[in-house]
Amino acid sequence: MLLAGAGTLARFGLAAVWLVSGGMKLADPGQTYVAVQAYDVLPHGLVGVVATAMPLLEVALGLLLLLGVATRAVAAVSVLVLLAFVAAVAQSWARGLSIDCGCFGGGGQVAPGETAYPQEIARDLGFLVLAGWLLVRPRTPFSVDSWLGRDRQDVTTIEEGSAGGWSGADRA
Amino acid sequence: MGGAERTARKRRQQQLTGKQAVARARGGPDRKKTAAVIGVVLLVAAVVIGGVLWTNASKNATEGQTIPTVQPASTDYEVRRDGLVVVSGSADAPTTIDVYADFLCPVCAQFEHSYGDEIERKVAAGELRLRTHMVPLLVEKSDPPGYSLDAANAALLAADAGEFTAYHDSLFAHQPEEGKRGYDKEQLIQLGRDLGIESQEFADGVREGRFDDELTAEMERVAQDPALQQDFGNGQRGFGTPTVVADGRIVDFSDPQWLDKLVSENRG
Numbered sequence: 001m002l003l004a005g006a007g008t009l010a011r012f013g014l015a016a017v018w019l020v021s022g023g024m025k026l027a028d029p030g031q032t033y034v035a036v037q038a039y040d041v042l043p044h045g046l047v048g049v050v051a052t053a054m055p056l057l058e059v060a061l062g063l064l065l066l067l068g069v070a071t072r073a074v075a076a077v078s079v080l081v082l083l084a085f086v087a088a089v090a091q092s093w094a095r096g097l098s099i100d101c102g103c104f105g106g107g108g109q110v111a112p113g114e115t116a117y118p119q120e121i122a123r124d125l126g127f128l129v130l131a132g133w134l135l136v137r138p139r140t141p142f143s144v145d146s147w148l149g150r151d152r153q154d155v156t157t158i159e160e161g162s163a164g165g166w167s168g169a170d171r172a
Numbered sequence: 173m174g175g176a177e178r179t180a181r182k183r184r185q186q187q188l189t190g191k192q193a194v195a196r197a198r199g200g201p202d203r204k205k206t207a208a209v210i211g212v213v214l215l216v217a218a219v220v221i222g223g224v225l226w227t228n229a230s231k232n233a234t235e236g237q238t239i240p241t242v243q244p245a246s247t248d249y250e251v252r253r254d255g256l257v258v259v260s261g262s263a264d265a266p267t268t269i270d271v272y273a274d275f276l277c278p279v280c281a282q283f284e285h286s287y288g289d290e291i292e293r294k295v296a297a298g299e300l301r302l303r304t305h306m307v308p309l310l311v312e313k314s315d316p317p318g319y320s321l322d323a324a325n326a327a328l329l330a331a332d333a334g335e336f337t338a339y340h341d342s343l344f345a346h347q348p349e350e351g352k353r354g355y356d357k358e359q360l361i362q363l364g365r366d367l368g369i370e371s372q373e374f375a376d377g378v379r380e381g382r383f384d385d386e387l388t389a390e391m392e393r394v395a396q397d398p399a400l401q402q403d404f405g406n407g408q409r410g411f412g413t414p415t416v417v418a419d420g421r422i423v424d425f426s427d428p429q430w431l432d433k434l435v436s437e438n439r440g
Contacts (some may be wrong), residue, residue, distance in 0.1 A: 026226070027228065029226075029227045029230045029231050029350040029351065029352065030230070030231065030349040030350055030351030031350070031351055032348050032351065033231070033315050033350075033351030034313060037312070037313070037351075044317070047368050048315050048316070051351075052224060052227045053226070055222040055223065055227075056219070056220050056224065056227075058219060059219055059223065060219060061218060063215065063219060064212070067212060069209075069212050098408075102330040108350075111404040112404055112408035112409065113404065113406055113408060129411065144208060144209075144212065147205075147208075148205055148208075148209075159409070
């Protein structure tokens with residue numbers, strides 16, 4: 001029960017992170033373009049594509065986590081995306097760029113004294129813990145996954161899930 | 173009706189009801205689940221497609237627009253191009269300021285909004301001489317890149333055509349956003365036409381980027397010029413826009429009275 005509660009918190013927590021970060025990037029496409037460009041890793045032609053796709057990927061991951069659809073796959077993609085973010089911030093730090101990560105909107109060049117690389121990486125590592133938890137234990141209550149009755153090998157979680165989740169209503 | 177036939181019909185009925193029972197037991201919830209999965213897929217697809225459409229519409233908002241013209245506070249003074257600098261006002265003016273700005277830089281637009289009219293009035297009154305340096309610092313910061321340079325080039329050509337101040341002010345008054353589409357060369361030519369620049373030389377100069385190479389070289393020089401380096405805190409120095417220089421020193425324009433103070437110092 002405790003595990004189910006923690007899993008649900010991880011799922012909704014990570015969903016909120018993706019929805020907010022993606023939403024804020026989506027709200028200001030110009031700023032997002034500048035933020036992606038500031039990392040100075042992508043060839044010119046790819047900056048626009050990534051700046052358009054990244055917020056939408058984040059929003060999609062957030063929606064799927066909120067609904068609890070294909071949670072393990074979404075958690076796996078989340079881990080990959082977060083690792084890419086950590087790598088991007090780390091290379092900026094290592095190369096001595098002075099940029100804001102633009103993780104939650106904003107981004108682009110900042111004054112050299114205003115970078116926050118350690119905090120940004122620590123925050124992403126925190127999100128990685130949430131994604132990692134869901135990768136190991138994707139079944140949580142109140143999810144489409146548990147309603148569909150997937151991953152039947154994880155019997156205890158299903159039973160816990162059906163106690164309060166959609167699958168309980170389905171079986172009644 | 174024979175007994176065998178009756179039994180066959182009975183069996184068919186039993187088979188039917190058996191199938192129906194299975195369908196009722198399994199098909200109902202299965203159909204619901206299929207519908208749920210399809211619903212989720214459609215929802216995510218709709219969000220992604222809608223998001224791409226919104227992003228592109230937002231980034232290309234300047235497409236097909238006519239840049240609105242703006243009339244300067246005053247044009248009652250001499251304006252001439254001196255290389256890559258446009259000099260406004262009399263050489264006899266007691267105060268001279270050099271303004272370094274980029275047509276894509278938001279703080280430069282704010283600076284123009286806050287002080288542009290006041291500067292133009294003081295130039296018209298003969299109190300001030302203005303040297304405008306248009307530097308393509310943000311040439312990579314539009315998508316597609318190049319607006320910053322195209323605009324600076326067009327403004328220099330507008331100076332040759334005698335409409336610099338209105339051209340310059342119009343571009344800052346309706347500035348495109350960083351990271352988005354700027355105005356293309358045809359829109360820059362149209363702005364010239366709307367301000368009364370009919371010459372083919374202007375249009376050709378905009379299209380061929382007449383001052384592009386010089387402006388790019390000037391940008392590199394300016395970025396390295398020790399006299400134009402500002403303190404960004406933490407011992408870091410660099411060039412930024414806008415930069416205002418008077419008497420060889422960088423002016424702090426965060427004080428709203430900076431221009432009055434500067435002019436009155438030199439007057440007295």
